[in-house]
Amino acid sequence: MQKRFFLRASVLAITAMGATYSIAQENVFKIGLILPMTGQQASTGRQIEAAAKLYMAQNGDTVAGKKIQLIVKDDTSIPDVTKRLAQELVVNDKVNVLAGFGITPSALATAPIATQSKTPQVVMAAATSSITQASPYIVRTSFTLPQAAVSMADWAPKNGIKTVVTLVSDYGPGLDAEKYFKERFQFNGGQVPESLRVPLRGPDFAPFLQKVRDLKPDALFVFVPSGAGAAVMKQFLERGMDKAGIKLIGTGDVTDDDQLNDMGDGALGVVTAHHYSTDHPSALNTKFVEAFGKANSGLRPNFMAVGGYDGMRVIYEALRASKGQGGGDALLAAMKGQIFESPRGPMFIDAQTRDVVQNIYMRKVERKNGQLYNVEFAVIKDVKDPGKAK
Ligand code: DHB
Helix, strand or coil: CHHHHHHHHHHHHHHHHHHHHHHHHHCEEEEEEEECCCCCCHHHHHHHHHHHHHHHHHHCCEECCEEEEEEEEECCCCHHHHHHHHHHHHHCCCCCEEEECCCHHHHHHHHHHHHHHCCCEEECCCCCHHHHHCCCCEEECCCCHHHHHHHHHHHHHHHCCCEEEEEEECCHHHHHHHHHHHHHHHHCCCECCCEEEECCCCCCCHHHHHHHHHHCCCEEEEECCCCCHHHHHHHHHHCCCCCCCCEEEEECCCCCCCCHHHCCHHHCCCEEEECCCCCCCCHHHHHHHHHHHHHCCCCCCCHHHHHHHHHHHHHHHHHHHCCCCCCHHHHHHHHCCCEEEECCEEEEECCCCCCEEEEEEEEEEEEECCEEEEEEEEEEEEECCHHHCC
16 A cells, blocks of 8 residues: 555656656757867867857847757867767757857758758858758858958959969868959959969978969968968968068968967968958947957957857847747748847848858958957958859
């Protein structure tokens, strides 16, 4: 008798616990943030994780009655690992959104999982034009290489640069940078005598730079991923390329704000085109840079951080707009067309392409208050990805 009572009581207790548990689960909104936290792309992971956490600290962790849970996973920037983690996050953790993606191959490896599970995939870093076409569930808050490369190809010939050798990392974004820079620069009357490609993993820039020195173009146009710029700059200067009259130009990845301050005076005067500078003069950005530094022992937010911060904004507002109801499709619909002021300036998510439309700024490295910054001196407004026009 006693035993039966205990049995029934404990069954009741377990059922009650189960009910509480499932209510708790229903009120949780999970974001699976897959980033390279270790390895060659670790600075990208560190920047985006810090930005996502800052966004949550500033905006609270409850939206439309749901408690936001951020699940951070390190994919070491190996696409097979990204894919496995994405699968686990969708199947086991039942995440509502997949986000992050430090490099293009990681974003592409995840696209089929986003499509099959109808889970929005917010790309916060990777920047090859074609990524948004890999799944109708992809939304991008970073940038595209053609946006920056075309802007530079319009600026250079108007500023005395007639011959350019290109040097890019040999994968998606590098090939985009090379193609879009070259086509537009040649259209504008410039010449590209040579296009060089270096491996993504463990590149040795020395032999390529020697070749550039021998060719002696007016400028060297460079794309390397975030975190690799300092190595290029060092070897460029060590070889005395600047003294030989060769200018360094590129997309803003090469004068990455995460590393710029350690590059030294040799970086002064380098002109790049990009969507974000730590030095962007707006009240919102000043607040963002200050808060980011305060929360991360003085670290500067770079363009990766801003992609992560704005990606969180897009997720929060989609959840708010869909009132915490509905699945991936409702969230996706509420991500499309969002328009807002970012620390980078105004931006929106094009409802048709799900890609970011934003200003591209021309910037020059200058010393301000004892520190090196990419100082914006011109703006090309509301740039759509030129890769989508064809
Ligand atoms: C990509 C990675 C980067 O670090 C960057 O600066 C631009 C593009 C990419 O893999 O898409």
